[in-house]
Amino acid sequence: MKRLYNFGAGPAALPLPVLEEIQRDLVTHPELGASVLEISHRSKWFEGVLAAAEYNLRTLLDIPQEYSVMFLQGGASLQFAMVPMNFLSRGGPGADYLVTGAWSEKALAEAQKFGPARAAWNGKSSGYVRTPSPHEPDYSANAAYVHYTSNETIHGVEFFEPPSSGEAPLVCDASSDFLSRPIDIERHALVYAGAQKNAGPAGVTIVIVRGDILDRVPGGLPALLDYGLMARERSHYNTPPVFAVYVMGLVSRWLLESIGGLAKMEEINRRKAQIVYEALDAASGLYRTHAEKACRSRMNITFRLPDEETEKTFLAEAKSRDMIELKGHRSVGGIRVSIYNAVPLEAVEAMAKFLREFAAGRAAKA
Ligand SMILES: Cc1ncc(COP(=O)(O)O)c(C=O)c1O
Known part of the structure; x- marks a missing residue:
């Protein structure tokens, strides 16, 4: 499987x-x-x-x-x-x-x-x-x-x-x-x-x-x-x-x-976080990131979409692209993309691509 x-x-x-x-x-x-x-x-x-x-x-x-x-x-x-x-x-x-x-x-x-x-x-x-x-x-x-x-x-x-x-x-x-x-x-x-x-x-x-x-x-x-x-x-x-x-x-x-150690891991994690945040910032009319830029987590990327309906659609479309566990914590809602050490670059790139395509789809419908 x-x-x-x-x-x-x-x-x-x-x-x-x-x-x-x-x-x-x-x-x-x-x-x-x-x-x-x-x-x-x-x-x-x-x-x-x-x-x-x-x-x-x-x-x-x-x-x-x-x-x-x-x-x-x-x-x-x-x-x-x-x-x-x-x-x-x-x-x-x-x-x-x-x-x-x-x-x-x-x-x-x-x-x-x-x-x-x-x-x-x-x-x-x-x-x-x-x-x-x-x-x-x-x-x-x-x-x-x-x-x-x-x-x-x-x-x-x-x-x-x-x-x-x-x-x-x-x-x-x-x-x-x-x-x-x-x-x-x-x-x-x-x-x-x-x-x-x-x-x-x-x-x-x-x-x-x-x-x-x-x-x-x-x-x-x-x-x-x-x-x-x-x-x-x-x-x-x-x-x-x-x-x-x-x-x-x-x-x-x-x-x-x-x-090769934690300095290497940090380099990879910086890159992974940058890829996701860039995709979010490129469509900031749709994705509202939670944290101020200087304090944005490199592990848990949290953001909201305009309403809960759109968030549901986002999660369903993500699932259809094999992306799971993206729902924000029950206390705050929204979306959370956790990209810990073991989440490969390939998964992060797929996420960024999805973020861009989802935003483009919305813009085309508007
Ligand atoms: C920062 C932080 N502290 C504490 C906890 C609580 O951990 P545990 O469920 O292992 O008690 C968590 C759980 O996610 C956490 O993220």
């Missing part, structure tokens, strides 16, 4: 060579004589898988030794709670959040259950169309940490540089642009990302944390929610998501060996 062009926002397209390798080895992995789904998380094989996945991430992102890399469960949403549980206390200094879209709004609401957390900047009243410029956030004098979302998957707004948080530890939800380009890990105290966009399948969340900040973790947390314990146990306190880590290892190897 042919594979369609998948522009889904996550779980999302995976590199075809990775899928083929999984398929080949799923029933009987040559090193195991058993399926990767059937093997102990304490086996030598899985120890190797875990070590390789960590090594690949350290190499791709140039992660310094003083940072721990953890593979956790509960999705990025659990990190919304784990970050404040570990680094915020009721009587202590509060945390500052940059609220640039639906995901950072959720992260802030979750933090407020655990301690004082506030928006140092909030783009909601203008419809989440941009990130703040460096002087805009009103940071607290002594924040416990500053949290931001590097790419807002629903609104399609992206930071291309980490915000400057001053002395406060910087925490990033990088779920939807993780591994799409290099990140300066040293500017951050903690970076987390659900894997299911660029890094692998759903089920594993990557957390990269600087060692010194682990001293602040209070005692008495449930074991699985304690960064200190999970870092010491090297993602092995209990059964980790074996299959998801295995696939993430393959995806990170693909990035290193087939793509």
Whole structure:
């Protein structure tokens, strides 16, 4: 059966060579004589898988030794709670959040259950169309940490540089642009990302944390929610998501060996985004892009058509050209074209061609 062009926002397209390798080895992995789904998380094989996945991430992102890399469960949403549980206390200094879209709004609401957390900047009243410029956030004098979302998957707004948080530890939800380009890990105290966009399948969340900040973790947390314990146990306190880590290892190897690293990946992603935005801008009377130009996401391209009827027609015509998963998030509507690492240039070019032809068809009818 042919594979369609998948522009889904996550779980999302995976590199075809990775899928083929999984398929080949799923029933009987040559090193195991058993399926990767059937093997102990304490086996030598899985120890190797875990070590390789960590090594690949350290190499791709140039992660310094003083940072721990953890593979956790509960999705990025659990990190919304784990970050404040570990680094915020009721009587202590509060945390500052940059609220640039639906995901950072959720992260802030979750933090407020655990301690004082506030928006140092909030783009909601203008419809989440941009990130703040460096002087805009009103940071607290002594924040416990500053949290931001590097790419807002629903609104399609992206930071291309980490915000400057001053002395406060910087925490990033990088779920939807993780591994799409290099990140300066040293500017951050903690970076987390659900894997299911660029890094692998759903089920594993990557957390990269600087060692010194682990001293602040209070005692008495449930074991699985304690960064200190999970870092010491090297993602092995209990059964980790074996299959998801295995696939993430393959995806990170693909990035290193087939793509040639994150600088190369970024170049490709820039080009892909440019192709789609050019097609949208060429018919700006029909396509209303959501984000301001300087903050337009390279991963999730969001736009509206004049009315819902036209959007329905657009989606139906896209489907007839083998393009799927283009409906905007249910909370905002419109169209969202997600072009993560594994979406090939060919799919992006087909999308641009469709955008131009759909616009020409409309213009001819008008
Ligand atoms: C930026 C961002 N943060 C957090 C989440 C929540 O992730 P999860 O569903 O893994 O909990 C998502 C999900 O799409 C996301 O895009």
